[in-house]
Amino acid sequence: MTRPHIEPFIELNEDYKKFKIPGFIGADYKTLSLDTDKGACSLKVRMNAGFKRPPGLSYSDLEIFVLTGEVKIGGDTCAEGHYLFVPAGIALEAMEVADGCELIMMYNDSEPSFEESDANHDLALKEGFISVNSYTDMPWQGGSIVSPSVATGLFLKLLHFDPLTEAMTFLYCMSPQYMQDNISYHDCAEESYHIWGSSWMMQFGELPTGGYFWRPPYINHGSFRSKIIVCMLFPLLVIED
Numbered sequence: 001m002t003r004p005h006i007e008p009f010i011e012l013n014e015d016y017k018k019f020k021i022p023g024f025i026g027a028d029y030k031t032l033s034l035d036t037d038k039g040a041c042s043l044k045v046r047m048n049a050g051f052k053r054p055p056g057l058s059y060s061d062l063e064i065f066v067l068t069g070e071v072k073i074g075g076d077t078c079a080e081g082h083y084l085f086v087p088a089g090i091a092l093e094a095m096e097v098a099d100g101c102e103l104i105m106m107y108n109d110s111e112p113s114f115e116e117s118d119a120n121h122d123l124a125l126k127e128g129f130i131s132v133n134s135y136t137d138m139p140w141q142g143g144s145i146v147s148p149s150v151a152t153g154l155f156l157k158l159l160h161f162d163p164l165t166e167a168m169t170f171l172y173c174m175s176p177q178y179m180q181d182n183i184s185y186h187d188c189a190e191e192s193y194h195i196w197g198s199s200w201m202m203q204f205g206e207l208p209t210g211g212y213f214w215r216p217p218y219i220n221h222g223s224f225r226s227k228i229i230v231c232m233l234f235p236l237l238v239i240e241d
């Protein structure tokens, strides 16, 4: 079954649970959304001080976004705003966390998995790997890449685009007093994590920092607005069931 409609959900009100699977011991998680058939899920993850993991791969495409703190991956220090797209089968270099960090981790195809390896799987799509600090190394662009018309005051950073499915992930920032005054729906699922700030949606109310939704296809939504400002991590996913 695809993931159910979850909206609104505020993860800051929930407690962390301890991971008990190889490669994740020493980290905690909160489930934001879960496909109970495939195990695909979006998680908030806290890697505690001293967390270490050898190089390894998972059997799902994985997106990682650093919310707070730092994690060292190989020779790179990934700080707040760092985004990784790790295709299934790509061996991520060893991870090391000195002082703790919080991440959004999205396993798009199947349940979280880890197999120690310093070599990519033969079928891994190496060209699909992305590692970039979205805060410091990418510009905002105005307008929208997904809707034919939007009100002024919306800014995006496209983090990932899948040319086969047209699924995409972006940072989405509404400026103060932004208002999009229409109702819409679409044929793909969308999810959003509020990194900072709050937004208001006519059907679902106010969603603050730490707010999250998973919205299946064809759910009416809008109008929506932002009183002060909001920055959201925003994947749009094509459901292939």
Ligand SMILES: [Fe+2]
Pocket (backbone or CB within 6 Å): 186, 190, 221
């Ligand atoms: Fe939408």
